[in-house]
Amino acid sequence: MLELQHVTRVFGPTRAVDDVSFLVPKGSVFGYIGPNGAGKTTSMRILATLELPTSGDAFVEGLSSVNDPDRVRRRLGFMPDHFSTYSDTSCAEYLDFFARSNGLVGRERTRRMRWVMDFTGLRAMAEKPINGLSKGMRQRLCLGRALIHDPSVLILDEPAAGLDPRARIELRQIIRSLAAEGKTILVSSHILSELAEICDRVGIIEQGRLLANDTVSALRMKSQFHQDLIILIDGPTDGALDSLSQLPCVSDVRCTDQTISFRVEGGPSKQIQVLHHLCDARVPVMEYRVVDESLEDLFMKLTSGHVQ
């Protein structure tokens, strides 16, 4: 598992990370979401032993990134948000270099190289120079490098940045299958909707402070002061419109054919009251559907847009 305990990192006047704590249980995926300059990379670098916190501590499988960096590195794969390499290096050479740096030798190195090439879909590109790779393939190679020593914990810093829709979907599948194997994964992004489907929990960070740490559905519930709903009526809609007009919590009523959309002020218990009211009035409701608040809306609600 992975843990930050009251981590603060100050750069001059900037509190890049400000008293952040969270825990990612084994085998789960934690989405770390925040706008530019929020402090995601700094906290990930602290976990990955590449940066020291000003105060607090970070732990990988119970080992301190501050006091026990060598042992942490053996358990951890870090995919940075960008990487550079020599211009004429091929994919196989690049992976081989990191396999050797991680102490892999002989058959074990060959076996890990094969596994990574197959898992990331890079086998056909093995002899290609890295500079000739597409963005998606470069990201796969960078992920392969993070996986080469079979770490139990993965830290992926904006792995989906710059990828086309197909490559994003493939990346999500790769992350989910790694979690299914029992790996603990911390993955960052600017965009909540990009990670929501694959994360067990998300942390939202802005200006160094963790604003939320919850499941996506719980975040949705907490942020809901109103909810848009759609009902489908079997027959004329007059009775339904009349019933809805009696409820002070209902507004924005719109009707097209047999479909009525409206807004309910209040949380889930208010929505249930509305449904009861319609049933009591014998309105023939065939379908009752909540319009999911877009994840972009949720992100905008939780963050203020300030940068430091």
Ligand SMILES: Nc1ncnc2c1ncn2[C@@H]1O[C@H](COP(=O)(O)OP(=O)(O)OP(=O)(O)O)[C@@H](O)[C@H]1O
């Ligand atoms: N080495 C450094 N020296 C000075 N300031 C730094 C340093 N590293 C990060 N910062 C500052 O700390 C803050 C957080 O930066 P960080 O890179 O952690 O954010 P981020 O959430 O990863 O942003 P992005 O999404 O743009 O990559 C920013 O204001 C940044 O300018």
